Amino acid sequence: MAHPRVDEGTVLRSTLDTADEQYRTNRAANLALLEQLEEQLDLARAGGGERYQQRHRDRGRLLARERLELLLDRDSAFLELSPLAAWGTEFTVGASLVTGIGVVSGVECVVIAHESTVRGGAMNPWSLKKSLRALEIARINRLPVINLVESGGADLPTQSELFVPAGKIFHDLTELSAMGVPTIALVFGNSTAGGAYVPGMCDYAVLVDQQAKVFLGGPPLVKMATGEDADDEELGGARMHSRVSGLADHFAVDERDAIRLGRRIVSELNWRKLGPGPSLPADEPRYDPDELLGIAPADIRVPFDPREVLARVVDGSRFGEYKPEYGTSLVTGWASVHGYPVGVLANARGVLFSEEAKKAAEFIQLANQVDTPLVFLQNTTGYMVGKDYEQGGIIKDGSKMINAVTNSTVPHITINTASSFGAGNYGMSGRAYDPRLMFAWVGAKLAVMGAAQLAGVMSIVGKAAAAASGRPFDQDADDARRRAIEAQIDAESHSFFVTARLYDDGLLDPRDTRTALGIALSAAHSGPIEGRRGFGVFRM
Structure with missing residues (x-):
C-alpha cells in the first residue's frame, strides 16, 4: 500500500545511456581519481607509519582507530571528517587527528581521537583547524562530543600559529556544556600543559591507570619552577586524580575498560533528539547509485542533468519539482533521503541568471516556512555577467538569493558535484554560509573562477x-x-588541495552520496529543525 504522503507521479525517469562514450569516459576518470584518493586515505590511516605503530603497540597501547572501533556500536556507520587535512603540507596527511560522526550506545556523537603515532599526537595548525571544525559540527548539530586523548600538546616549532587560536578548543568545550550538550574525555596517555584542560573542561573524565598523565607542568618544569621533586604519577596519574584531586570521574584499569566506561556514560546520558525522526518511506532509489561514476563529469565544463543524480540518491527516485519551466539552470524541488524530507537546489547548467536567483530565494523561504532541511548540489560557474544582465538587475537578484541562504535557519547540507566558482559558491551555501556539513565529489573544483x-x-x-x-x-x-x-x-582548485584546507568536510565517492546525506541529516535532527519566518530586506 502506498504511503499517504508519497506521490508516485513524481518518480524521476532516467534517460542515462551507460553505453555512451561520455559515460565511459566519466567512469574511467572517476575510478582513477578514487584510486588516488584511496592512496592518500591509506597514508592517513597509517598514522606515523609501521615503526611508530609497532612502538605504540609494544607499550601495550591501542591505535587511535582501534580505540574508535571498540567505542562505536558494532556495524554502525561512521562518517569520517576531514581525513585529508594537511595534505600537501609538511605535516602528515590527516593532521594527527581522527574526527567523525559515529554512534555510541545508540547516540550519534562527534568523536575526536588523537593519532599518537604521529609526533606523540602533538597538535599542529591543521590539527587545530580540524579539531575546531569537529567541535563546530557538534555545536551546530547538537551532538555529544567524545575526546580520545593522547597528545604531547602543541607542536612547538609552530607554537606561534597555535597558542592564541588553540584557546578556542576550551571555549568551545565549555560552550557545549553550557548548551547542555555532553562532553566526555577518555584519557589514554599524555594530556599535559594546556591539554590538561580538555579533561578539566569536559563534563565527564575517564583516566587510564599507569597511562594517563594529566598535569599543567611535568616533573622537569616543576623542579625548575619550584625546586620540588615529583614523579608523573604523583603529579597527574589516574589514581591520584581519582582519589586526591577529583579531576577523574572514573578510574579505568586499562584502555578497554576506559572505552567500556565511555560507552556506559553515553548510555546514561538520557539523550534525546529534538528534531523529528524520518517521516517518509526510505526505499532505495530505482536506479543504480554505481551509475553516478558515469554521471560525475571527467571534464567539469561538460554539463549534466542533476535529476540523473537525484534519481540515484533520493528515496524511491521521487522528486517533486518546483517551477520546472522557470529559471531552468537551477533545479529545485522536494524529496526525501533515508526518510528525512528535504528541499533540493541543484545547478543544471552552471550559470545563475536572475530567474534562477529569484527562484532560489523563493524556494528557500518556502522550505523555512515548513521547517524542511535543504540540500545544495553545487555545479556553478557563478552569476551571469554582461551589459544586459547588469542592467537587468543581476546584482539585486543575486543578493536576494544570498540573503535567503544567509538567513535560512533550517539545516543546509552542501555537496560540490563538479564546480563551485565565484559568488555562485556563496549563493549555493558554500563554506562561508555555515552549512551543517559540506562535502565534495572527488573530481570537483573550487576557486574564484576557472x-x-x-x-x-x-x-x-x-x-x-x-x-x-x-x-x-x-x-x-x-x-x-x-x-x-x-x-x-x-x-x-583540486579537490585534494581544497579539502586539505578544510573548505569542505571530506571528499565523497559519488556512489556514497546517499549514505553521507543520510548520516548528515540524521545528525542535524539531533537539534530542533526550525525555519526562519522573517528575512532581511530584499532589494526589489
Missing part, C-alpha cells in the same frame, strides 16, 4: 596596462604567464 578564465582575465588586464603606458606588449611573456597562472589555479 583556471583558463582567470588566466585570460589577467592577460586582458596586462594588455590594457601596456597600452595605457605606451609599452609594447610582450606576447611570449604573456603566454608563459598564462600557463603559470593556469597551472597554479588548477592545483589550488
